[in-house]
């Protein structure tokens with residue numbers, strides 16, 4: 001049986017996501033809403049349903065399985081669009097296997113010192129006391145620098161790289177020409193970068209991805225290009241927002257912040273609770289049923305758009321008792337903020353490392369860090385997909 005609420009909850013989700021999720025979880029397993037592109041979609045909010053759906057091979061990420069006209073999505077050049085998050089097995093299995101051979105724990109661990117150095121440099125620039133927007137001054141520049149380090153983007157190109165990234169990651173619908181130009185510039189840049197790395201391999205992920213081979217298999221030029229782009233797309237904005245959300249949650253819970261300051265060994269567990277409580281990806285990538293699929297007692301027809309709410313699942317009290325309480329002492333493992341199943345976040349170890357270092361460098365530097373605005377004045381991104389602050393004014 002399909003449940004169609006009288007009023008579409010999409011607008012309410014923008015205003016107050018967790019209150020709406022609670023209502024939706026309580027009334028039906030699946031709700032028909034206007035999706036991120038304004039077209040109809042089915043929203044899943046209960047933990048067990050979302051987890052099961054993330055692992056369900058009948059839910060395809062390949063948009064060629066969308067009903068014609070039912071899904072709009074982003075218009076990316078084909079070389080950037082053929083990436084892991086638009087793919088199902090066996091293509092996905094093949095490419096992911098190759099990437100995992102290059103994106104190793106050693107490669108991530110190698111970034112530990114550079115991440116800390118970048119964090120310290122950004123904090124140095126703030127001086128010993130003052131006020132700032134922590135998103136602009138810290139949470140945003142840190143991850144983009146880390147991604148440049150990871151991919152091996154030379155210093156002299158980082159300013160351009162960052163400005164194209166900003167345009168592409170948060171496109172302004174009023175400026176389609178700027179988005180197009182940034183996409184063309186980024187494509188040209190990545191083509192040249194790949195050619196340079198091919199000629200002169202360095203100790204970076206891109207060079208490793210070019211070199212990686214398994215049983216005679218290797219990544220093609222288009223696959224390399226779309227991978228570099230996906231790492232940028234999947235890795236940048238999410239990390240900015242996780243760092244921002246983490247600082248906010250801690251500042252809003254001073255007793256928990258004090259306990260963390262007193263025992264920094266709790267930081268890794270704290271990052272898990274922060275990801276559960278205020279993860280940056282409200283939704284997983286949209287899925288399309290290959291055939292009619294039943295979720296709870298609702299049948300979703302083949303080809304329609306299915307949205308899985310990671311954030312609603314992470315606040316489901318059937319899985320996490322007192323789920324709306326931020327509690328650094330709880331066991332938050334099993335949260336879905338980084339996905340689940342074959343598309344589980346490839347950058348998860350890096351996202352965790354980066355968030356831990358960002359928080360420890362910041363907390364060590366500023367014992368008096370405080371919010372410079374009331375909770376009602378905080379402005380969140382107007383997005384059904386992303387949970388992140390537009391600005392985080394602090395004093396220190």
Ligand code: HEM
Pocket residue numbers: 054084085096230231234235236238239242279280281283284285286310336337338339340342343344345346347348350351
């Ligand atoms: C806090 C930061 C991050 C969050 C919350 C996050 C979240 C996610 C989620 C939820 C998925 C699965 C999407 C789905 O199944 O629909 C995913 C996939 C992915 N993430 Fe992350 N991510 C983060 C950081 C990163 C970083 C730093 C990188 C790379 C450097 C990265 C690379 C990827 C890639 C390549 C995939 C696709 C994997 C596949 O399809 O097999 N992510 N991420």
